[in-house]
Structures are given as C-alpha cells and as structure tokens.
Amino acid sequence: MTTYILRRILQTLMVIVILSYVCFSLMTLMPGDPIELMISANPKITQEDVVRLRAFYGLDQPTYVRYFNWVSEIAKGDLGYSRTYRIPVTEMMGPSLKATFVLSMGSLLFAIMVGIPLGIYCALKPNSKMDYLVNIFNFGGISIPSFFLGIVLIIIFSVGLGWLPAGGYQTTGMHYNNIFEELLDKAKYLILPILSLSVQSIGRFSRFSRSAMVEAMRNDFIRTARAKGMSEQVVIWKHGFRNALIPLITIVAISFSSVFSGALITESLFAYPGVGRLIYTSIIGNDFNVAMISFIISIAMVLLMNLVADLLYGAADPRISYK
Amino acid sequence: MKNLTGLLVVAMLVAACTKKDAGQTADVQAQGEAKLTNNELKIGISQEFENFNPLIASMLATTYMQRMVNRTLVVIDADGKWVPQLAKSIPSIENGTAKVIKVGGKEKLQATWELLDNAVWGDGTPVVCDDFALAVKIASSPNVGVGEKEVYTQVEKIELVDKNPKKCLFTYDKAKWDFYMMGTFYPLPKALEEAVFKKHGTQKEGYEKNSLYSKDPTNVGLFNGPYLISEIQLGDHVTFVPNPKFYGEQAKIKKIIVKLIPNTGTLEANLRSGTIDLISTLGLALDQALAFEKKIKSEGLGYQVLFQPSTVYEHIDLNLDNAFLKDVRVRKALNFAINKEDLTNALFEGKQQPAIHSITPRDPWFTADPAKVTIYKYNKREAERLLDEAGWKPGADGIRVKDGKRLSFTVMTTAGNKTRELVQVYLQNQWKQVGIEVNAKNEPARVFFGETTKKRAFDSMALFAWVSSPENTPKSTFSSKNIPTAKNGWSGQNYMGWSNAAVDKTLEALDTEMKNEKRIEMVHEVLKAYTDEVPVLPLYYRSDVAVIPNQLKGYRLTGHQFPETNVVELWNLE
Numbered sequence: 001m002t003t004y005i006l007r008r009i010l011q012t013l014m015v016i017v018i019l020s021y022v023c024f025s026l027m028t029l030m031p032g033d034p035i036e037l038m039i040s041a042n043p044k045i046t047q048e049d050v051v052r053l054r055a056f057y058g059l060d061q062p063t064y065v066r067y068f069n070w071v072s073e074i075a076k077g078d079l080g081y082s083r084t085y086r087i088p089v090t091e092m093m094g095p096s097l098k099a100t101f102v103l104s105m106g107s108l109l110f111a112i113m114v115g116i117p118l119g120i121y122c123a124l125k126p127n128s129k130m131d132y133l134v135n136i137f138n139f140g141g142i143s144i145p146s147f148f149l150g151i152v153l154i155i156i157f158s159v160g161l162g163w164l165p166a167g168g169y170q171t172t173g174m175h176y177n178n179i180f181e182e183l184l185d186k187a188k189y190l191i192l193p194i195l196s197l198s199v200q201s202i203g204r205f206s207r208f209s210r211s212a213m214v215e216a217m218r219n220d221f222i223r224t225a226r227a228k229g230m231s232e233q234v235v236i237w238k239h240g241f242r243n244a245l246i247p248l249i250t251i252v253a254i255s256f257s258s259v260f261s262g263a264l265i266t267e268s269l270f271a272y273p274g275v276g277r278l279i280y281t282s283i284i285g286n287d288f289n290v291a292m293i294s295f296i297i298s299i300a301m302v303l304l305m306n307l308v309a310d311l312l313y314g315a316a317d318p319r320i321s322y323k
Numbered sequence: 324m325k326n327l328t329g330l331l332v333v334a335m336l337v338a339a340c341t342k343k344d345a346g347q348t349a350d351v352q353a354q355g356e357a358k359l360t361n362n363e364l365k366i367g368i369s370q371e372f373e374n375f376n377p378l379i380a381s382m383l384a385t386t387y388m389q390r391m392v393n394r395t396l397v398v399i400d401a402d403g404k405w406v407p408q409l410a411k412s413i414p415s416i417e418n419g420t421a422k423v424i425k426v427g428g429k430e431k432l433q434a435t436w437e438l439l440d441n442a443v444w445g446d447g448t449p450v451v452c453d454d455f456a457l458a459v460k461i462a463s464s465p466n467v468g469v470g471e472k473e474v475y476t477q478v479e480k481i482e483l484v485d486k487n488p489k490k491c492l493f494t495y496d497k498a499k500w501d502f503y504m505m506g507t508f509y510p511l512p513k514a515l516e517e518a519v520f521k522k523h524g525t526q527k528e529g530y531e532k533n534s535l536y537s538k539d540p541t542n543v544g545l546f547n548g549p550y551l552i553s554e555i556q557l558g559d560h561v562t563f564v565p566n567p568k569f570y571g572e573q574a575k576i577k578k579i580i581v582k583l584i585p586n587t588g589t590l591e592a593n594l595r596s597g598t599i600d601l602i603s604t605l606g607l608a609l610d611q612a613l614a615f616e617k618k619i620k621s622e623g624l625g626y627q628v629l630f631q632p633s634t635v636y637e638h639i640d641l642n643l644d645n646a647f648l649k650d651v652r653v654r655k656a657l658n659f660a661i662n663k664e665d666l667t668n669a670l671f672e673g674k675q676q677p678a679i680h681s682i683t684p685r686d687p688w689f690t691a692d693p694a695k696v697t698i699y700k701y702n703k704r705e706a707e708r709l710l711d712e713a714g715w716k717p718g719a720d721g722i723r724v725k726d727g728k729r730l731s732f733t734v735m736t737t738a739g740n741k742t743r744e745l746v747q748v749y750l751q752n753q754w755k756q757v758g759i760e761v762n763a764k765n766e767p768a769r770v771f772f773g774e775t776t777k778k779r780a781f782d783s784m785a786l787f788a789w790v791s792s793p794e795n796t797p798k799s800t801f802s803s804k805n806i807p808t809a810k811n812g813w814s815g816q817n818y819m820g821w822s823n824a825a826v827d828k829t830l831e832a833l834d835t836e837m838k839n840e841k842r843i844e845m846v847h848e849v850l851k852a853y854t855d856e857v858p859v860l861p862l863y864y865r866s867d868v869a870v871i872p873n874q875l876k877g878y879r880l881t882g883h884q885f886p887e888t889n890v891v892e893l894w895n896l897e
Binding site for chain 2: 030031046047048049050051052053056057081084085086087088091092095096151154155158159162165166167168169172173268269270271273277278281284
C-alpha cells in the first residue's frame with residue numbers, strides 16, 4: 001500500500017512537471033503580452049518603453065529559458081510577482097484561494113447533501129410521482145446554464161425582493177464584533193452563488209446516485225439479504241449503498257478536485273473575488289506567474305483526488321487491493 | 324421537498340407581485356435616495372485594479388482611483404485646460420519661470436516648479452522637491468519596471484532654488500514645448516520609500532516587491548490627495564476615507580468604496596439593489612447606458628445617465644499595401660459612402676459624435692474648418708463618381724469589378740464587441756450601395772491587437788479605437804518611422820503603412836516648437852494631409868458614460884485620461 005502511494009506521488013510529480021511545461025509553452029504561443037495591454041491603456045507609452053519593458057520582464061527570451069528561470073525561482077520558494085496586480089503571487093493568491101474554497105466547498109457539500117439523498121430516495125421508489133418530479137428538477141438543473149440561473153436569482157432575490165445582496169463576498173467596510181456576526185454576514189453573500197453553482201451538481205449527483213443505487217438494489221445479494229430477514233435499513237445502507245459507492249466516489253472525487261479551480265462565470269456574475277476570475281485575468285493578461293501557479297494547483301488537485309478516489313475504492317470494496 | 328418547492332413558488336410570486344408601476348417605483352426610489360448621505364458612497368467599476376504604486380501602476384481602474392489619493396504637479400481639468408495641483412502655478416517661457424538653455428551645444432529646458440506650502444503627505448510630512456527627485460531616481464533604475472518611463476527620465480536634474488525645499492528647478496533633457504504636461508509625474512514620499520529603494524533597488528523587481536505600496540498599502544504617508552486608503556482587497560474593493568491633512572478643500576463624503584463588479588450585465592442589478600450607488604465611467608457600455616436611461620425615464624428611477632464626449636477615436640485603419648487601397652480615389656470613395664450622422668443616430672441615439680479626423684473635439688488642436696481639413700460629408704454620388712473614375716465598373720451582381728477582380732475588402736475587428744459588430748454590418752450595407760463588397764472577419768482582442776494589427780496582418784481594414792489625450796502629438800501613429808516591420812521588431816502604431824515625408828518632418832519639428840499658434844498651425848498641416856490622403860476612415864468619437872444618483876453634486880465627467888476623481892473632494896450627496 002505504501003509503495004503504491006509513493007509510486008503514485010512520484011508519477012504525480014512527473015505529470016505536474018510535464019504539464020507545467022506544456023501550459024507554459026501554450027501561454028507563450030498566445031498572441032500579445034502584458035506590454036501590449038500597457039500600450040492600449042496609455043497613449044504616451046513610447047516604443048523605447050516597449051522594447052525596454054519586454055527585455056526587463058524577459059519576454060524577449062525563448063520559452064525554455066523563461067520556463068527554466070521560472071522553475072529556478074519556484075525551487076527557491078519564490079512564486080514570483082504578478083505582472084497584472086503588481087504584488088507577489090503568494091500575497092495575492094491566498095485570499096482568492098480561500099474565497100474560492102469556501103464557495104466551491106459550500107456548493108459541493110450542499111449538492112452532495114441534497115443530490116445523493118434525493119437520488120437514493122428515487123432509486124428506492126422508482127417510477128413514483130416523487131421520482132418523476134426529482135427527474136424533472138434534475139434535467140432542469142443540468143440544462144440551465146449557471147449564468148442564466150445566476151441572473152434570474154439576482155433579479156428575484158436582490159432586485160425584486162431585496163432579500164439578498166446582488167454581489168460581493170461581505171458587506172464592504174463592515175466591522176464585525178464577533179465571529180458569528182462575520183459568519184452571518186458572509187453567509188448572506190454566499191447563498192445566491194452557492195444556489196447557482198449547486199443546482200447543476202445536485203442534478204448530476206442525484207442522477208448518478210439514483211442509477212448506481214437502482215443497479216445495486218437489483219443484485220442477487222440484496223434479495224438474499226432480505227431473505228435472511230435483515231432489516232430494510234441494513235439492506236439499503238450496508239448492502240445496497242456500499243455497492244453503489246464506487247461510481248459515486250469517482251464523481252464526488254472529481255468534483256472535489258475543482259474546489260481550488262474556481263467558477264469563473266459564477267464568480268464574475270456575483271462579483272465574488274475567487275480564483276476563477278484571477279485565473280481568467282492572468283491568462284488574458286499573460287500574467288505567467290499567477291496563471292502557472294493556478295494551473296499547477298488545478299493539476300495537482302485532479303491528480304491528488306484521483307489518488308484519493310483509488311484509495312477509497314479499496315475501502316468501499318474489499319475485493320480491490322493495491323500491490 | 325414540498326416545502327422547498329413551495330418556497331420557490333412563493334418567492335417567484337412575491338417577486339412578480341413586487342413589480343411596481345412607474346409612480347410606485349419613483350416613491351420607493353425617492354425613499355432610497357433619502358438614505359444616501361455623505362456617510363458613504365459605493366462606486367461600481369467593471370475593470371480590475373492593481374497595486375497603487377504610481378510609478379508602476381498602469382491599469383485604467385487604478386488611474387481612476389489614484390487621483391483620489393495622489394495628486395500631481397498639474398492636471399487637465401474637466402474643461403480640458405491644464406491647471407496646477409501640487410504646484411502653485413504652471414511655469415512658462417512667457418512669464419520667465421521656464422527658459423531654454425544650451426549645455427554642450429544641446430538645447431535643454433529649465434523650469435521652476437513651486438509647490439504648495441500646505442501640500443503634505445497623509446502623515447504630515449511636507450511634499451518637497453526631494454520627493455520628485457526620488458521618483459526620477461527610482462524610475463531611472465534599470466531594475467524597476469516603470470511603464471511610462473520618459474515622463475520621469477525627461478527630467479535630468481531637480482535642484483532647490485534658494486535652498487527652499489518647496490521650490491524646485493527642473494532641468495529637462497530636451498527643450499520640448501510640452502515640458503509642463505506632467506499629469507502623470509507623481510512624487511514618491513522620500514521619508515518612506517527611499518529606504519526601500521536603497522535596500523532592494525539593486526535586485527531586479529526588488530523595489531516593486533518591497534515597496535510600501537505593496538507591503539503596507541494603507542500607510543497614510545504614501546498619499547497626498549483628498550482621500551486615504553483605509554482598506555484594499557485586490558479583485559474586490561478599495562475603501563477610501565478623507566485625508567484630514569489634504570492641502571485643498573476637505574472631502575465631504577466620509578467613506579467611498581470602489582467595488583469591482585466584473586460582469587457589466589449585473590452592474591445595473593447591483594445599482595438597483597443598493598449594492599452600489601453609482602456606476603463609474605469604467606462600467607457600462609454605451610448600449611447598456613442607453614437602455615438604462617430609458618428605464619430611468621419609464622420607471623422614474625432616481626438616477627441620471629451622464630454622457631461625455633471623450634478623446635477616444637473609433638476608426639478604420641486602411642492597409643495601404645492592399646492593391647485596391649493604394650488608389651486614393653478608392654479610399655475617398657469609401658469615406659464618402661459612410662453616412663456617419665445616420666450611423667451615430669441609428670446606433671448611439673446621437674450620444675457619440677461623428678469623427679472627421681483623429682483629433683477629438685475635446686482637444687484644443689481640434690478643427691472642423693473646411694479650409695484647414697478636408698471634410699467628407701456623406702455623398703453617394705461622389706463615391707460612385709470616384710470609383711467610376713478609378714475604373715471600377717458595376718458588375719452583374721452590383722459589386723464593382725476591374726480587370727476581372729471584384730472590389731472586395733475584409734473589415735476586421737475585435738470579436739464579441741457588440742457595438743463594433745453592429746457598426747460593421749451598418750458599413751457593409753452602406754458600401755454595398757456604391758458597389759463595394761466588404762466581408763467581416765473578427766478575432767479575439769488579444770489576437771487582433773497582439774498579432775493582426777501589430778504585424779499589419781489585416782488584409783485591408785482594421786476597425787478599432789485609439790485612446791488619446793489633449794495635445795498629444797500623433798507621431799506614434801502617423802510617422803513613417805513608426806510603421807511596424809519585422810526589421811524594427813514590429814514596433815510603432817502606424818498600422819496603415821502611411822508614409823508622407825512632409826508629415827514626418829512637421830511631426831519632428833512639432834516637438835520643439837515653443838509657440839502655441841505655430842504648433843496649432845503645424846498640427847493642422849498634418850491633419851490636412853491626413854484627411855486628403857485618407858489612410859484612415861474616421862468613424863466616431865466615443866463618449867464616456869456614468870450613472871449617478873440625482874442628488875450627487877459636484878460630479879463632472881472629463882472625457883480624457885484624467886478622470887472625474889480629480890475633483891472627488893467636491894462631490895456632495897447632501
């Protein structure tokens with residue numbers, strides 16, 4: 001087991017290095033650079049300024065040289081300096097990652113808590129009225145684009161009813177007397193983005209868990225368990241649900257891998273200062289240091305959660321072993 | 324589940340029921356307006372901002388906010404005139420406070436800038452000549468990535484006059500007429516920033532990373548404007564509070580929050596739900612502003628939409644290497660065939676003005692005098708005559724042909740820009756009426772600006788805008804030295820490939836011409852050649868838009884690079 005984990009971690013590191021070079025090269029292939037943006041914003045910038053700044057930022061160097069320089073700095077523990085925001089990457093990414101984690105984790109947990117029980121309930125009562133109703137909701141949820149749903153939510157709850165704020169992550173300039181006050185204030189700003197993000201996930205989780213559970217409940221061992229006189233709860237949770245877990249672990253683990261990647265559309269729509277917007281801005285502005293760190297976090301999370309999923313398969317199903 | 328569904332249905336019903344008629348809304352808004360006081364004003368912007376170090380910052384949103392916390396020697400006011408800010412007056416050759424000197428056979432210029440006696444940094448330290456000298460020293464360092472370096476490096480030396488720390492003698496490296504245009508020349512607080520530069524200035528980007536503007540951005544000693552920064556969160560908002568030590572009139576609004584709402588589609592919802600109180604010039608697009616203005620009128624909302632003609636010039640660069648466009652008659656015909664008045668009325672409801680050349684009406688150099696520039700009023704017959712004269716005869720499908728070739732062009736612009744795409748369609752239709760076929764080909768902005776225009780890779784026409792400033796010499800876009808080529812590393816913005824020896828000569832001479840009247844004459848000579856030879860098809864001058872609450876007083880849009888925040892201390896909600 002330990003050897004397996006170590007081997008996978010080594011593979012993960014190698015994949016990160018290879019993919020980081022690929023991402024770096026792809027970014028350099030994009031037309032334009034941060035200096036182009038400066039020219040468009042400043043009518044007085046001279047050609048001498050352009051040449052000087054390109055040399056200063058090393059933008060006139062070949063890709064492999066720039067990549068090597070970047071990796072050398074990373075190895076020294078310096079994540080670099082954001083060309084767009086003009087501050088060190090570490091200082092800038094921290095708050096955004098935290099904000100995105102709260103939003104993504106909140107919506108994911110909400111989707112899991114609603115979607116999976118709904119799916120199981122429908123699987124246990126297939127073709128019932130409730131099953132049809134949930135199915136309609138699921139298809140609706142999967143089909144509605146989050147930007148559209150977001151706008152509808154803003155119009156209803158912010159503009160129409162005035163119950164919830166239209167955007168942001170906290171009441172700006174507000175000073176909190178205690179942590180509960182802070183939590184309450186911030187929670188108010190999270191409701192609409194979490195709803196907008198999780199409706200699609202609820203549909204997905206519910207559909208997956210329903211089909212996995214329906215499949216599991218059709219097995220012979222379920223009939224045997226019932227014949228042995230086991231209680232319905234034991235049959236459902238110990239025999240049925242455990243066997244339905246494998247596909248669910250995969251989809252939930254993959255969903256967890258995106259908790260640090262951000263949700264660009266939702267974050268932009270609700271003016272939420274998360275990492276999704278940061279990645280978008282850094283790619284558009286050719287802000288290599290920020291974009292690359294974001295890529296690496298995303299890649300690492302996908303690989304890590306795949307590893308976690310593989311390990312959880314073993315825990316859920318004793319027939320799976322690691323050698 | 325039943326409860327959840329019920330709740331949603333109820334919410335929607337209530338929302339539907341809360342749709343008010345115009346009268347009701349006006350009442351509610353009036354109540355909302357009454358809540359707006361000088362205690363707080365929340366401004367919405369849709370563009371990202373950065374670190375506030377004035378030497379390093381280059382984003383428009385940062386410039387917008389920078390003027391709230393930092394002032395410069397001079398600035399252009401809302402009437403388009405240069406006025407002093409930190410300086411007591413603007414030096415000039417006429418009043419003897421500036422003079423041309425000769426050093427080693429080279430002409431240089433010396434000017435005496437006297438700073439306001441009561442100009443101090445937020446911590447009470449006086450703003451002195453040494454603060455400007457430090458800015459020059461840091462900007463000149465090869466280890467610091469300053470954008471517009473020449474603004475600082477044009478000043479060779481700053482000395483004290485009569486040992487007065489507030490009386491500075493600036494020696495400029497060249498004797499240029501525009502020496503006083505120092506609206507982007509910011510001082511840096513020597514008491515705080517010199518030590519950082521001494522310690523980290525020898526490392527590449529060492530100063531940027533360790534400057535107090537990065538490490539301690541709310542330090543009051545970094546700012547000398549009417550406001551101080553009390554809180555900053557990149558990507559979200561900046562909070563400003565009045566600077567009690569500001570040299571001028573005390574700011575009336577006790578707290579200003581500038582909030583980033585990147586999606587312009589939700590700016591209006593944020594305004595109407597009270598998340599923000601005002602949408603700045605860095606917010607709505609013109610079409611959104613026009614639509615919102617109608618809602619304000621129909622629903623009686625307590626806002627007003629302000630439109631201000633700006634120095635942004637929307638135009639089409641013609642690639643003069645194109646075989647058909649080499650003929651000036653074809654270029655003139657293209658110009659005559661555009662009904663710009665109709666275009667601006669149809670698409671912008673007359674809120675943007677038709678353009679006649681590159682200099683906007685906000686600029687003192689502007690002229691619409693037919694004796695000085697060639698004016699192309701819409702004239703379909705003249706366009707057809709010119710094309711006939713050039714040998715282009717109507718083909719079977721109405722499109723003109725010559726030697727078996729169709730008179731066909733491609734107009735390229737930035738994909739996703741709704742206004743430009745509408746303009747493209749409008750122009751296609753107008754040109755078709757005189758027998759010119761034009762196809763549209765659009766690209767993402769970064770490809771269009773980063774590759775296509777930069778390398779002159781557009782087949783015939785490129786539709787975009789130039790951001791200018793009053794009395795800005797058009798050398799970078801008109802001089803033949805600035806035609807981008809592989810040889811010069813694709814530098815320069817003369818994307819048309821326009822070459823006119825007389826224009827080049829005039830532009831060179833313009834830099835050192837000290838007489839204002841003569842300069843205007845020279846600029847008009849250049850404009851005459853520009854409008855005669857038609858290397859560019861002028862379309863319209865863009866307008867800045869902002870949405871403000873009715874009760875806000877003292878708010879004036881400027882239409883140029885120095886935004887309305889220049890006079891933020893005059894804003895008043897009561």
